[in-house]
Amino acid sequence: MTVKEIIIELKALSSPDHLAKLSHFGINTSKALGVKIPFLRQLAKKIGKDHDLALELWETEIHEARILATLIEDAHFMTENQFDRWVNDFDSWDMCDISCDLLARTPFTLNKIEEYSKDSKEFVKRTSFVLMCEHAVHYKNLGNEHFNHYFELIEREAWDDRNFVKKAVNWALRQIGKRNEILRMKAIETAERIMNQNTKSARWIAIDGLRELRNEKIIGNIKKKQ
Numbered sequence: 001m002t003v004k005e006i007i008i009e010l011k012a013l014s015s016p017d018h019l020a021k022l023s024h025f026g027i028n029t030s031k032a033l034g035v036k037i038p039f040l041r042q043l044a045k046k047i048g049k050d051h052d053l054a055l056e057l058w059e060t061e062i063h064e065a066r067i068l069a070t071l072i073e074d075a076h077f078m079t080e081n082q083f084d085r086w087v088n089d090f091d092s093w094d095m096c097d098i099s100c101d102l103l104a105r106t107p108f109t110l111n112k113i114e115e116y117s118k119d120s121k122e123f124v125k126r127t128s129f130v131l132m133c134e135h136a137v138h139y140k141n142l143g144n145e146h147f148n149h150y151f152e153l154i155e156r157e158a159w160d161d162r163n164f165v166k167k168a169v170n171w172a173l174r175q176i177g178k179r180n181e182i183l184r185m186k187a188i189e190t191a192e193r194i195m196n197q198n199t200k201s202a203r204w205i206a207i208d209g210l211r212e213l214r215n216e217k218i219i220g221n222i223k224k225k226q
Helices: 003-012 015-023 035-045 050-060 065-073 080-089 091-104 109-116 122-136 144-158 163-178 182-195 200-213 216-223
Strands: none
Touching: 003 035, 003 065, 003 091, 015 091, 035 065, 050 065, 050 109, 065 080, 065 091, 080 091, 080 109, 080 122, 091 122, 109 122, 109 144, 122 144, 122 163, 144 163, 144 182, 163 182, 163 200, 182 216
16 A cells, blocks of 8 residues: 555545544644544554564654554664654644554664653653563563663652653553562652652552552452463
């Protein structure tokens, strides 16, 4: 398929109702069509992996075309420059979060988590913590020591009260803590230190994190995994 053919198909799959829902959930719709994610995944499966096409789709600047680009891109062909360029183009949380499935499979991820964690751009910084979540949930072979530095970054950046940053910081804290009992206890210790920062954002991150990390159902699920 060509970019032109894909855009025609995306427009056919779009709906005004879904476009309105995107706006309701805090997604920038200035360049969006209103296509549901399952439709994009189906289209990506139909197209298959295609690095060159992914690059062309990204350049259209259309919201759904860029998400589709991340779904058909092959992580093995991504360069560090492309990684940085795409992340710096993020203008919504859904584009960020969906892209991180791809980005986490590149060799640049570890350095970018550190680098992006202190970036001034909201969605670039969010990327750092969503990548931590990707590691916590999908990379079962990673040892506990891999996550120790992530706790340091989570604690350090808990002050940031921007909505899509603090939610990602909180998400990373909880997801890492749910890997196993050792990390759950470290996540609780981290949350308790965050609470002592005494900022509105830090208190929210800590309280919400501790609520889940101390939940009996969550503890039971961790025990079952072990």
